[in-house]
Amino acid sequence: MKKVIKNGTIVTATDTFHADVLIENGVISMIADNLDEQGAEVVDATGCYLFPGGVDPHTHFEMPFGGTVTKDDFETGTIAAAFGGTTTVIDFCLTDKGAPLKNAIDTWHAKSKEKSVIDYGFHLMIGEINDDVLNELPVVIDEEGITSFKVFMAYKNVLQADDETLFETLLAAKDLGALVMVHAENGDVIEYLTKQALAQGNTDPIYHALTRPAEIEGEATERAATFTGLAKSQLYVVHVSCADAARKIAEARNKGIEVWGETCPQYLVLDQSYLEKPDFEGAKYVWSPPLREKWNQDVLWNALKTGQLQTVGSDQCSFDFKGQKELGRGDFSKIPNGGPIVEDRVSILFSEGVLKGRISLNQFVDVTSTRAAKLFGLYPKKGTIAVGADADLVIFDPTVERTISAESHHMAVDYSAFEGMKVTGEPVSVLSRGEFVIRDKTFVGKPGAGQYLKRAKYGETKANLTKESLTL
Numbered sequence: 001m002k003k004v005i006k007n008g009t010i011v012t013a014t015d016t017f018h019a020d021v022l023i024e025n026g027v028i029s030m031i032a033d034n035l036d037e038q039g040a041e042v043v044d045a046t047g048c049y050l051f052p053g054g055v056d057p058h059t060h061f062e063m064p065f066g067g068t069v070t071k072d073d074f075e076t077g078t079i080a081a082a083f084g085g086t087t088t089v090i091d092f093c094l095t096d097k098g099a100p101l102k103n104a105i106d107t108w109h110a111k112s113k114e115k116s117v118i119d120y121g122f123h124l125m126i127g128e129i130n131d132d133v134l135n136e137l138p139v140v141i142d143e144e145g146i147t148s149f150k151v152f153m154a155y156k157n158v159l160q161a162d163d164e165t166l167f168e169t170l171l172a173a174k175d176l177g178a179l180v181m182v183h184a185e186n187g188d189v190i191e192y193l194t195k196q197a198l199a200q201g202n203t204d205p206i207y208h209a210l211t212r213p214a215e216i217e218g219e220a221t222e223r224a225a226t227f228t229g230l231a232k233s234q235l236y237v238v239h240v241s242c243a244d245a246a247r248k249i250a251e252a253r254n255k256g257i258e259v260w261g262e263t264c265p266q267y268l269v270l271d272q273s274y275l276e277k278p279d280f281e282g283a284k285y286v287w288s289p290p291l292r293e294k295w296n297q298d299v300l301w302n303a304l305k306t307g308q309l310q311t312v313g314s315d316q317c318s319f320d321f322k323g324q325k326e327l328g329r330g331d332f333s334k335i336p337n338g339g340p341i342v343e344d345r346v347s348i349l350f351s352e353g354v355l356k357g358r359i360s361l362n363q364f365v366d367v368t369s370t371r372a373a374k375l376f377g378l379y380p381k382k383g384t385i386a387v388g389a390d391a392d393l394v395i396f397d398p399t400v401e402r403t404i405s406a407e408s409h410h411m412a413v414d415y416s417a418f419e420g421m422k423v424t425g426e427p428v429s430v431l432s433r434g435e436f437v438i439r440d441k442t443f444v445g446k447p448g449a450g451q452y453l454k455r456a457k458y459g460e461t462k463a464n465l466t467k468e469s470l471t472l
């Protein structure tokens, strides 16, 4: 059935205006004043913003990690995402060395197909480069539409790849039209510092942060950017946590190297002191890279404002405190890294970013939706409100005041990293391809309704991107 959304204020990455939106067959078919309501269901958005659905380029659903598996799967995770105003996620598909890439992709399809309530895509981890991998990558791109590869520079002996692998991945990505993503921390130095801390009896959660200093995130970021320049390729640095790394990205961009940077809500509003909470509660705040000293937050907000960082992903990677985070009692290196964020990403950016004057309303849409859609080959189907785009829409009440809590969130975990934080603004209703997933704050979607997204090659949107990129 046709729908008309009336009386809302449409906000895109570039414009803010009042108009009605007509939705037909899951797509936006008209945007104009006083649209004819005949034969259409009328949805009243008075007093609300109409945002394009959030695009979260960084989730880990049902992922084996840290001796356990992330608690939110594609069902609970995407329901929570939808409650939070996100209508597209791109999840990281982990590969095994020596095994065909296809096996990993099949595994990820099996995890997601019947479960996801919103549309989704995959990034593919590259842990090694050899002839088999090089032969398979064109198939991955052309048949699966997976156009971004992830290389871990940390997690030694688990996920970490060496520099040769990173460089070869950058070269391959350049030829194939893919974007290389890096987890930029120096895993070798972390390994040394971790062993040293444990040998000295320093086992509490705070040592997770102290053994991963900001300098080695900056060093790895610079190294990856240098390789990118040499390879004339393209790079996306995930979860930038600190000034050191943000500066290295800015320096590389100033040299004309095509480097993009993502930060996450946790780095914008939480800080290293959370790891010192008593009774092992600091484990709830163990991320890699770790939370940093508070002054870094201003640098990150400013980098978003000036365009030196371009996206905000959640890095959703949730574990219960009880039974999962607790695996690291007595040894911080065994605390599973990551936290539950997917539901809070958009609201935190709106409340802490827009309402506190750190970013504009249009920048908020850009960093939470549009830019990720462009970078990852989904634009303009996703990430904007325009005729022909998917009707992935968020009706957002900017006045509601609420407190984030595990009691009320929809993620499957037993704590919230933002417990007690007051935010203003909330998604009221959320549509995916024209169908309500959340209606008046109630879930009305269906597991399995989310569609797998084959994404365009990086090169295909490149012209679109570079116009804005280095001049922001």
Ligand code: URP
Binding pocket: 060, 183, 239, 286, 287, 288, 289, 315, 317, 337, 338, 339
């Ligand atoms: O601590 C984190 N970030 N956990 C998720 C895995 C990763 O490194 O992105």
Ligand code: ZN
Binding pocket: 183, 238, 239, 288, 289
């Ligand atoms: Zn990472």
Ligand code: ZN
Binding pocket: 058, 059, 060, 315, 316, 317
């Ligand atoms: Zn991650």
